[in-house]
Amino acid sequence: MRFRLVTWNVNSIRLRLAGLKRLVRAWRPDLVCLQETKVADERFPYAECRALGFAHVHAHGMGGYNGVAILSRLPLAEVAAREWCGRADRRHLFATIRPAGRRVAMEIHNLYVPAGGDVPDPALNDKFAHKLAFLDEVTAWLAGRGRRGLRAVLAGDLNVAPLPTDVWSHRQLLAVVSHTPVEVARLERLAASLGWADAVRRFIPPAERLYTWWSYRARDWSASDRGRRLDHLWVTPALAPALAGAAVLRAARGWEDPSDHVPVRIDLAL
DNA sequence: ATGGTAGACACTCTA
Numbered sequence: 001m002r003f004r005l006v007t008w009n010v011n012s013i014r015l016r017l018a019g020l021k022r023l024v025r026a027w028r029p030d031l032v033c034l035q036e037t038k039v040a041d042e043r044f045p046y047a048e049c050r051a052l053g054f055a056h057v058h059a060h061g062m063g064g065y066n067g068v069a070i071l072s073r074l075p076l077a078e079v080a081a082r083e084w085c086g087r088a089d090r091r092h093l094f095a096t097i098r099p100a101g102r103r104v105a106m107e108i109h110n111l112y113v114p115a116g117g118d119v120p121d122p123a124l125n126d127k128f129a130h131k132l133a134f135l136d137e138v139t140a141w142l143a144g145r146g147r148r149g150l151r152a153v154l155a156g157d158l159n160v161a162p163l164p165t166d167v168w169s170h171r172q173l174l175a176v177v178s179h180t181p182v183e184v185a186r187l188e189r190l191a192a193s194l195g196w197a198d199a200v201r202r203f204i205p206p207a208e209r210l211y212t213w214w215s216y217r218a219r220d221w222s223a224s225d226r227g228r229r230l231d232h233l234w235v236t237p238a239l240a241p242a243l244a245g246a247a248v249l250r251a252a253r254g255w256e257d258p259s260d261h262v263p264v265r266i267d268l269a270l
Numbered sequence: 271a272t273g274g275t276a277g278a279c280a281c282t283c284t285a
Binding site: 039063064115159215216260 | 274277278279284285
């Protein structure tokens with residue numbers, strides 16, 4: 001079977017229901033990891049998500065900021081959330097899924113890494129210090145729970161664009177939060193925690209420019225095309241052989257009332 | 271060096 005998994009930072013789920021519907025029509029995903037839902041769980045639009053075919057909706061949010069959710073056509077088991085850096089931030093929700101008829105289960109981690117503020121110096125900027133500490137904590141935790149043959153996906157807005165081709169100008173963004181060497185090194189350590197493979201770059205070669213986020217502040221996001229690849233889908237080595245495709249829905253940035261991030265998908269042949 | 275926009279919420283924070 002083909003299992004299609006999408007990650008999307010929606011920047012308010014309540015304002016992005018039309019976009020979600022469009023995404024579902026365009027891509028027919030089996031599972032969607034959302035970030036920046038910006039809504040408390042009791043106000044999450046469960047019924048609207050169920051109407052789109054996701055019988056299993058798990059939200060982990062709060063009012064105003066942050067928030068993650070997993071929408072799934074298939075039932076999820078062991079749904080859990082974790083707090084990082086001693087904050088009740090709502091940035092991590094994970095679960096296990098056993099696609100129909102498959103004996104082997106797969107773990108799915110939905111992660112929203114702190115953006116990190118403007119100044120890329122942890123001594124001057126608490127938000128940047130938080131971002132680095134967050135990446136360190138998640139790295140240590142993941143490394144500690146690794147086991148042979150673990151099948152897992154890490155999906156989310158990691159708020160780091162690691163490759164020179166993941167930003168519109170490597171040179172001009174070296175000192176800009178999201179592309180600094182210190183963040184890229186942290187992301188590489190995170191990737192090493194479980195030997196994660198950058199699934200999207202298996203299909204869209206690293207030499208090609210690729211973005212998943214464009215600022216709202218550009219006059220014409222498409223013409224200036226000053227994007228960054230902040231949203232990622234990673235798989236463990238045990239799952240890598242199942243990778244069958246990947247794509248970025250760039251057109252979604254031009255939809256009516258867009259998020260500043262666009263959906264990213266992988267297909268797994270299970 | 272600055273300001274540009276979007277979202278939640280209710281003043282200013284976060285991105």
